[in-house]
């Protein structure tokens with residue numbers, strides 16, 4: 001066991017002290033959304049108490065203060081993912097909005113009838129539906145790289161899909177339904193060798209590992225703040241500067257223009273060209289606070305600790321008769337999806353809730369993954385840096401008890 005300071009971290013998350021149905025909360029629904037440390041809660045509260053005004057347009061002190069904090073958060077994101085410039089960091093509502101933005105700007109400008117977009121069999125709906133919409137609008141074709149029963153991408157089949165017609169690869173970095181971590185560097189290199197840009201859906205990967213967009217050389221990287229211990233309603237689109245500069249804007253409105261006349265408007269430069277309207281000011285600053293908090297702990301330390309948690313949970317789960325783990329990739333993040341014989345995942349979720357344990361039951365916005373495994377839904381325990389082996393023991397005892405009573 002590493003000396004990861006989990007006890008100290010837990011104190012920073014006030015909600016972890018909640019009692020649920022009279023029991024200590026065991027929060028294992030982190031892949032859906034993470035809880036927030038005091039650093040984030042206080043940062044947001046501090047904005048509204050001392051720093052709040054609309055940004056970018058004011059000369060008064062509060063507006064300057066809010067603008068400085070907002071732009072400082074952009075630089076924190078830039079450093080966190082090692083982007084070359086803060087101009088490459090676009091604030092959006094979340095990963096979903098970022099994918100839609102790319103589809104409707106880059107996609108509409110560059111993808112035509114007969115062109116192909118390659119995704120994988122393990123995508124979240126938010127990296128399927130926007131491309132289907134683009135295909136309907138343009139006549140492009142969506143191609144799906146298959147996976148094996150462990151939930152791993154069949155790499156050769158992926159590479160075989162790349163051809164002259166492929167105009168974009170859009171791939172999940174880490175699957176929310178299975179935990180699979182894709183070999184994204186290899187995929188990016190293969191796509192680039194054929195001149196194809198690559199977008200990574202980093203919604204799940206970002207809280208679990210150090211991400212370096214320059215080392216990966218991805219063209220776009222998208223994620224949501226709420227899965228990174230930050231606020232909901234805020235997310236990030238990273239794009240290489242040259243690509244973003246060549247893309248048309250997404251939405252029109254205030255803040256994204258240089259000049260407006262009734263005849264013609266001139267757009268602002270990056271990053272503001274893609275940030276029409278008043279943004280979620282306090283939440284951007286809150287995301288910056290989350291990044292500072294994570295930086296102090298260190299993403300490598302978090303990844304190592306969570307790997308221990310996943311190994312422990314997998315081993316314990318494997319010992320439970322009647323439990324089937326869904327998703328057994330060799331490269332896997334801290335997610336344990338499972339089904340039980342004769343007990344529906346929704347019943348598992350409800351019964352664990354009565355013990356104070358929060359897991360998710362459902363299709364996890366990945367219906368094609370459920371179809372692949374022939375299950376309507378799975379139960380999913382997803383771990384964060386504040387979870388402990390003791391909590392995993394509570395989960396496993398709850399599951400064992402369930403099987404004894406209902407299985």
Ligand code: PMP
Nearest residue numbers: 094095096124126176203204224
């Ligand atoms: N991609 C993946 C892999 C996800 O897990 C999620 C959230 N469940 C999303 C995209 C969408 O994120 P959001 O709902 O925050 O936009």
